[in-house]
Amino acid sequence: MLSQLLHLQGIESVVIENRSRQYVEERVRAGVLEQGTVDLMNEMGVGERMKREGLVHYGIELRFHGRGHRIDFKELTGKGITIYSQHEVVKDLTNARLAAGGQILFEVEEVSVGDLDDIHPKILYQKDGRAYELTCDFIAGCDGFHGICRPSVPAGILTEYERVYPFGWLGILAEAPPSSSELIYTYHDRGFALLSMRTERISRLYLQCKPDEDIGRWSDDEIWNELHTRLASDGWTLTEGPVLQKGVTGMRSFVVEPMQYGRLFLAGDSAHIVPPTGAKGLNLAIADVRVLARALAGFYANKRQDLLNQYSQTCLRRVWKVQRFSWWMTSMLHRFPDENPFDRHRQLAELDYVTSSRAASQSLAENYVGLPMEW
Ligand code: DHB
Numbered sequence: 001m002l003s004q005l006l007h008l009q010g011i012e013s014v015v016i017e018n019r020s021r022q023y024v025e026e027r028v029r030a031g032v033l034e035q036g037t038v039d040l041m042n043e044m045g046v047g048e049r050m051k052r053e054g055l056v057h058y059g060i061e062l063r064f065h066g067r068g069h070r071i072d073f074k075e076l077t078g079k080g081i082t083i084y085s086q087h088e089v090v091k092d093l094t095n096a097r098l099a100a101g102g103q104i105l106f107e108v109e110e111v112s113v114g115d116l117d118d119i120h121p122k123i124l125y126q127k128d129g130r131a132y133e134l135t136c137d138f139i140a141g142c143d144g145f146h147g148i149c150r151p152s153v154p155a156g157i158l159t160e161y162e163r164v165y166p167f168g169w170l171g172i173l174a175e176a177p178p179s180s181s182e183l184i185y186t187y188h189d190r191g192f193a194l195l196s197m198r199t200e201r202i203s204r205l206y207l208q209c210k211p212d213e214d215i216g217r218w219s220d221d222e223i224w225n226e227l228h229t230r231l232a233s234d235g236w237t238l239t240e241g242p243v244l245q246k247g248v249t250g251m252r253s254f255v256v257e258p259m260q261y262g263r264l265f266l267a268g269d270s271a272h273i274v275p276p277t278g279a280k281g282l283n284l285a286i287a288d289v290r291v292l293a294r295a296l297a298g299f300y301a302n303k304r305q306d307l308l309n310q311y312s313q314t315c316l317r318r319v320w321k322v323q324r325f326s327w328w329m330t331s332m333l334h335r336f337p338d339e340n341p342f343d344r345h346r347q348l349a350e351l352d353y354v355t356s357s358r359a360a361s362q363s364l365a366e367n368y369v370g371l372p373m374e375w
Contacts, residue, residue, distance in 0.1 A: 001089075001286055002140055002267065003097055003104075004044055005293035011300055014134060015104040016111060016125060021094065024106075028173060028245055029086035031198055032183075032279035034370025035079040037286050041089070046096045054084035055197070060368065062355055063186040064348065066233050069355035070182070076358075076365040085198055086282050113139055113152045117262035137263070140292060142285070144269040145254065153261040165251035165275055165330065166337050167191070170209040172223055176241025178203045185277075185333055186231050187351060192277075192334045193230035195238070203241070206276075208334050213248045220246075251275040253327055255319060258312035265292055265311055272319050274326035277333060283370060284322050288315050291375060314375050325367040 003013045017024065033041075033054070041047040058074035073080055097104055110126040116139070123134040141149025150158070169192075178197035186193045191208035198204055207226055220243045228238055254273040259266045268285030291314050295307035332350050336343065354360045 001040075001093055002142060002289035002293055003102055004046065004093055004100075005289060006296060007097070007100055007102060008044060009293065009297040009300070011296060013102070013140075015097070015102070016108050016123060016134075017104060017106050018108055018111065019106065021104075021106045025087055025091050025094065027087055028171075028247075030276060030279040030282060031083050031085040031196065031204065032283075033082045033084055033089070034283045035081065036370045036373065037283050038082045040286065040290065041092070044096075046092045049088070049092055050082065050084045053088070053199070054082040055199070056080050056082050057182050059182050061180065061182055061184045062351060063184050063231070063233060064188075064351045068184065068233055068236075069351075071355070071361050071365055071368075073365045073369050076362045077369050079369040081369055083197060089282070111148055113141075113149060113264065116152065116264045119263070121263045138296065139264045140289070141264055141266040141270045142268050142289070145273050147270045149264060150256060150266055150270050153264065157261055158256050158258070161253075161255045161257070163253040163327070164211075165253075165334070166211060167208050167334055168211040168213055168251055169194075169206045169249045169276060170213055170215065170218065170223065171204065171206045171247055171249060172220075172243050173198065173245040174203045174205065174241045174243050175201065176203045176239045177201055179237065179239045184231065185329075187333050187347065188230040189335075190226070190230055193227060194277075195227075195231060202244070203239075209248060211250055215246055215248050218246075249276060251330065253323055255316070255323060257316060259288070259315055259319075260308075260312045265308075267292055267315075271315075272323070274323060275330045276326075277329040278326050278368060280322050280326050284319065287318050287373065290373065291315050294375065317374060318371065321367075321371060329364075 003015050006013050041050055058080040059070050059072045061068045061070050094104060105127060108125045108127050112124045113121060115121045120135050121139050123136060123139060125132055141147060143149050177200060180195055184195040194206040196204040205227055224240050231238055252273050253275055256271050259271040267288035269281065274280045291311060295311050298304035298307045332347055354364055
């Protein structure tokens with residue numbers, strides 16, 4: 001996304017990816033695009049397939065005590081979200097970059113970055129057994145939580161803030177038509193469950209599980225039984241189908257400050273992780289690179305330094321608000337191993353409040369469809 005945004009401003013970039021094209025185009029991730037993400041894809045001319053294949057939703061359901069309560073995004077915010085998989089976004093952007101002659105190097109190895117506080121930082125890497133050195137004006141560290149960019153910042157510069165949750169999500173992709181036209185977030189005595197979807201024929205479902213759950217210990221039947229139990233509601237049935245893929249995701253909240261050192265700018269998961277509840281990860285990464293692309297455009301067009309200097313501060317205002325929302329959704333909907341009866345009543349009161357107060361449901365809705373860009 002950053003590479004394409006820069007290209008549209010006439011700024012050249014090279015994307016360095018250690019995985020194969022097939023891997024990044026098939027890796028299953030979340031699939032909820034905020035309205036702002038959708039608008040940006042369209043403005044950039046990469047939204048055609050998303051417009052055809054994406055499912056536009058104007059609400060979600062919160063289910064507890066076996067009853068559903070709809071949060072009506074359209075009425076509360078005038079906006080909606082689009083269900084379109086992250087790997088489909090990756091495919092569309094990759095195609096657009098390559099069609100425009102952009103450089104994406106896949107399956108690159110032994111990557112390191114250096115001279116970060118010089119005006120020409122460097123990226124060292126190997127490809128097909130040969131070593132290369134790329135001299136840059138800037139490096140964008142878009143290499144995820146486990147990437148090499150953040151650890152390349154000298155000690156003592158970055159402050160880390162972190163919370164690890166005592167549970168994970170067991171997720172399946174199933175060849176079954178979604179049992180609801182909108183997403184269902186469920187709070188149940190046995191733990192959280194989520195019904196989501198990818199297309200009109202493919203469902204995506206999640207169950208709260210232990211953080212180190214061994215997926216091999218869950219048969220498909222056991223997964224379906226647990227989903228039936230947690231999602232149960234009068235007059236509603238969950239449609240089953242063959243399980244196409246399954247896995248366990250850990251949950252953590254993480255922020256690093258600042259998101260910049262010298263001419264290295266961290267964006268997306270390399271700078272922050274949100275727990276998955278609310279599906280903010282991709283959307284937040286896109287907000288970062290919008291800020292970065294604008295700052296770099298100002299630098300190249302008018303020699304502006306101010307937008308680059310403000311990059312971290314500008315991004316972090318949104319990052320912390322999205323952290324708050326993802327933490328809040330997670331805290332409201334999951335069972336905690338150390339909770340006491342007071343905590344349980346408070347969670348249920350929160351759900352009751354958020355589904356009965358217009359002010360509270362509007363707050364959820366405006367965060368879910370995506371906060372406006374502030375820059
Ligand atoms: C999905 C993931 C989420 O974390 C979420 O809140 C909603 C949907 C998904 O994968 O479809």
